[in-house]
Amino acid sequence: MGRTAPAADRFDRSIAESSDAEARRESANSRGLVTHTFVVEAPGEYAEAVARLVELAWSQRRSLFFEAVAEHWTWRQVGPHLSDPELRHLVAHSRVLRGEDLARASGSLGPELFGDIPFALQTWEAEFWDVENSPMSYGRHGSAGGFDGIPVHDVTARVGLPLPDTGATALTWTAPPPLPSWATNSGSYAEVAGPLHCTAAQALARHLSGLPRHERLTQAVPVPFAAAYPGLLKALGGQGAYTSESMALGRIAVWRLLRRMARLPDDSPADTVSEHVAGLDCLTWELPGDDIWYFHLAADHPATGTSWLVDGQDFD
Known part of the structure; x- marks a missing residue:
């Protein structure tokens, strides 16, 4: 000692x-x-x-x-x-x-x-997060961890996307909710757009309309937010090709994002956030260029009448 x-x-x-x-x-x-x-x-x-x-x-x-x-x-x-x-x-x-x-x-x-x-862990956090296999592993010679994409169990449940709004303005993308200023090595490849005054499907159609023609999908897959949680946590926590991942910072960022989506202050009760999660309708999708690190999520909530997109890719 x-x-x-x-x-x-x-x-x-x-x-x-x-x-x-x-x-x-x-x-x-x-x-x-x-x-x-x-x-x-x-x-x-x-x-x-x-x-x-x-x-x-x-x-x-x-x-x-x-x-x-x-x-x-x-x-x-x-x-x-x-x-x-x-x-x-x-x-x-x-x-x-x-x-x-x-x-x-x-x-x-x-x-x-x-x-x-x-x-x-709240019930919705624990549903798809595997406490044995999802976390990073740290040994003498470094760290290792797997990519947690959004699991899609029923691809037949795909839903068609509406035509994008005519004359809609381009989406404004920002960084995820701020983390401590020192956490520059945990920068996320994912960006956030919202709040958008439309459904998740309409927001996604608007987003895809700005991509190259070969990436303009016409369908997406409904998923529960709980299924997106592991991948969202890792994306916001810094997982990527040349970044250091922090699960703790990722969890903090997810909770901050959810409060932003629900229009709640940072000190709002955790139960209120969980209630908001229960009412979220979410969509995910895959792009032809997706490789190892990517995350795609569109979410809306009837109570707020707004939607949010979290989207990004990283390449080696």
């Missing part, structure tokens, strides 16, 4: 004393490798040392070490030793996505940072 701080101090000195930028980068990378290895391989009795080392790394650079911590350490092991509020929230959300119910710990976390997001 007492050995971790001196080791970290030596790393700090080596970085500060290096006048060469390349050498400083190599020193920082070496320190990151040591931290990552310690997180994934240290035995259970080193939980407090792991928390201290990760907090030290966090104070100097906002990295995604918290995802590796969440895979290899339970909240009971590291939670009590984490003091930074933001880091505590991110580890907790990632633990929730790995199946840990932290509802009883929510009092020590509070909703003030990222809004009222429950520290237990």
